[in-house]
Amino acid sequence: MVIVIAALLFTAVRLFQGRLSVLKCLLLSTVLGSTLIYFSFQSPIITVIWLPAFLVGVFMVFPFKIACLTNITFWLIITYLNFIHLHIEIALRSAMSSGLIMLLTAVIVKTYNEAIHAAESVATKDPLTGALNRRTLIENIELESERVTRYGQTCSIIMIDLDNFKTLNDKLGHGVGDEMLVNFVKLISQYTRKNDKLFRLGGDEFMLLIPGMDAQTAQTFIARIQNLVPAQLTVEHVALGMSFGVCEITADTAVEQLLELADQALYQNKAQRKKKQKDS
Numbered sequence: 001m002v003i004v005i006a007a008l009l010f011t012a013v014r015l016f017q018g019r020l021s022v023l024k025c026l027l028l029s030t031v032l033g034s035t036l037i038y039f040s041f042q043s044p045i046i047t048v049i050w051l052p053a054f055l056v057g058v059f060m061v062f063p064f065k066i067a068c069l070t071n072i073t074f075w076l077i078i079t080y081l082n083f084i085h086l087h088i089e090i091a092l093r094s095a096m097s098s099g100l101i102m103l104l105t106a107v108i109v110k111t112y113n114e115a116i117h118a119a120e121s122v123a124t125k126d127p128l129t130g131a132l133n134r135r136t137l138i139e140n141i142e143l144e145s146e147r148v149t150r151y152g153q154t155c156s157i158i159m160i161d162l163d164n165f166k167t168l169n170d171k172l173g174h175g176v177g178d179e180m181l182v183n184f185v186k187l188i189s190q191y192t193r194k195n196d197k198l199f200r201l202g203g204d205e206f207m208l209l210i211p212g213m214d215a216q217t218a219q220t221f222i223a224r225i226q227n228l229v230p231a232q233l234t235v236e237h238v239a240l241g242m243s244f245g246v247c248e249i250t251a252d253t254a255v256e257q258l259l260e261l262a263d264q265a266l267y268q269n270k271a272q273r274k275k276k277q278k279d280s
């Protein structure tokens with residue numbers, strides 16, 4: 001009875017709170033597992049009946065790795081106690097059936113988690129490069145914009161467009177072009193922090209979202225990465241380059257306006273670079 005109520009309570013907590021913290025997981029599993037261990041002394045057969053439900057419940061409530069650890073620990077303890085308190089045949093059958101249930105549930109939960117992860121990846125990432133897609137850009141800028149407005153934090157967006165990418169495609173084919181886009185994303189990822197986010201807007205156009213960086217620092221950052229593409233990604237005499245458009249997110253500015261500002265800055269930068277190339 002106690003276990004049923006506890007299981008119902010935990011499931012309710014899980015439903016309301018979503019993912020539980022490690023500390024709460026440990027606390028809850030300790031309470032629940034201890035109840036089972038208590039029963040294995042008081043009335044061992046009750047443990048045999050409820051152990052499978054406990055094992056499945058833990059997988060439903062906790063993150064996968066914690067659930068595996070918790071379940072294996074309690075399964076070992078309770079199996080050991082069952083062998084002490086019950087007839088050996090019952091203890092053996094209980095250990096085998098609950099072990100099998102634990103294994104099958106682990107397989108189901110792992111498959112389910114992987115399917116969810118794959119679906120999330122399809123919805124949020126560009127399939128070619130693995131960069132975040134345009135769909136997620138707006139919500140990320142909105143989120144950062146709220147931080148800037150509410151907490152006075154800084155954040156910059158940098159629009160990036162590759163120069164001469166069409167020439168590369170035309171000369172060496174779309175396969176090489178695709179490879180170049182993938183390498184470009186890898187290269188940029190090496191020079192950005194974990195919190196920074198790179199989005200592919202389409203074609204050879206990307207957007208970097210850099211929380212905690214003002215426009216001035218963004219310009220310094222650009223100066224640092226400006227030569228990465230010509231130095232590391234240029235192939236067979238196609239001189240690739242990068243044009244940039246920086247825009248610092250300011251309080252209460254609409255996302256469309258911010259994107260427009262970054263786009264204008266990029267356009268100006270590209271025009272300047274092309275003029276310089278012609279003059280030289």
Ligand SMILES: Nc1nc2c(ncn2[C@@H]2O[C@H](COP(=O)(O)OP(=O)(O)OP(=O)(O)O)[C@@H](O)[C@H]2O)c(=O)[nH]1
Nearest residue numbers: 161162163164165166167169174175177178203204
């Ligand atoms: N390989 C490849 N090419 C793409 C992809 N998406 C778009 N493109 C091509 O990328 C090119 C982008 O065009 P532009 O930006 O005008 O070309 P550009 O030579 O970089 O021009 P500038 O930016 O003015 O220097 C077009 O030729 C598109 O066909 C893709 O997924 N893979």
